[in-house]
Amino acid sequence: HSLVPKYRRVLLKLSGEALGYGGSRLGINLDEVRHMAVQLQRVHQRGVQLAVVVGGGNLLRGAQFTAGGDTIKPATAHYMGMLATVMNGLALQDTLESLGLETRLLSAIRMETVAEPFIRRRALRHLEKGRIVILAAGTGNPFVTTDTAAALRGTELEVDIVLKATRVDGVYSADPELDPNAVKYDHLTYEQVIRDGLRVMDIAAFEMCRQASLPILIFNYKQEGAIERAIAGHRIGTLISA
Numbered sequence: 001h002s003l004v005p006k007y008r009r010v011l012l013k014l015s016g017e018a019l020g021y022g023g024s025r026l027g028i029n030l031d032e033v034r035h036m037a038v039q040l041q042r043v044h045q046r047g048v049q050l051a052v053v054v055g056g057g058n059l060l061r062g063a064q065f066t067a068g069g070d071t072i073k074p075a076t077a078h079y080m081g082m083l084a085t086v087m088n089g090l091a092l093q094d095t096l097e098s099l100g101l102e103t104r105l106l107s108a109i110r111m112e113t114v115a116e117p118f119i120r121r122r123a124l125r126h127l128e129k130g131r132i133v134i135l136a137a138g139t140g141n142p143f144v145t146t147d148t149a150a151a152l153r154g155t156e157l158e159v160d161i162v163l164k165a166t167r168v169d170g171v172y173s174a175d176p177e178l179d180p181n182a183v184k185y186d187h188l189t190y191e192q193v194i195r196d197g198l199r200v201m202d203i204a205a206f207e208m209c210r211q212a213s214l215p216i217l218i219f220n221y222k223q224e225g226a227i228e229r230a231i232a233g234h235r236i237g238t239l240i241s242a
């Protein structure tokens, strides 16, 4: 199989848990960050324009943080979650740069001392210049997740595909851990996902991709070279398109 890229510009959605420790996937494990950075380097070397939306679930998820209490307001907790993504973004940025790559960290919440503000045209310019663009602070708005940020930025930056790196191999007909007859789909249409109520990404995020006819690939980043193979269009994961 050739590893020649099929896509010119991609948006990779990286969950915070890809950067965490052990089974709980918490904290920032620099070995995991480095492993991920090396994978991104391989993709970048193939000339693909790469934008990365980083999650923050390894540090804090707004909806979980306030559950069962009333001291911290839900909106506050979501802002805290967005700040968590900035910490991950900083770790990823320095790790990529330690490999000699040029990067820019763009934040949806203004904090000029650590990151550039997200400005669409500037983000496009960075991509065209071959810089890896790390998009932090999600959408900048509470009550959504970084899936929505991935769909939003993917659409406005006119990427060819949203790659959602997960710990599962793709989308299944049922939970493969509970149902021995669960089958993995190689390809689904947006309509099939809606009709069968399949779990792909947040509904709002999925709907945005569907409206823009932006394909989504759900794949397991743990497999060796998975991101590179995904970008080469190999049959891994589950592809959702029109």
Ligand code: UDP
Binding pocket: 014, 015, 016, 017, 054, 055, 056, 057, 058, 060, 061, 062, 063, 077, 078, 079, 080, 081, 082, 083, 084, 085, 137, 138, 139, 140, 141, 142, 143, 144, 145, 146, 147, 148, 149
């Ligand atoms: N978040 C938010 N708005 C956004 C993106 C994220 O409020 O546009 C908050 C939300 O509370 C979320 C947390 O930041 O739970 C961390 O992001 P996410 O859960 O998407 O991280 P992941 O699961 O991808 O690691």
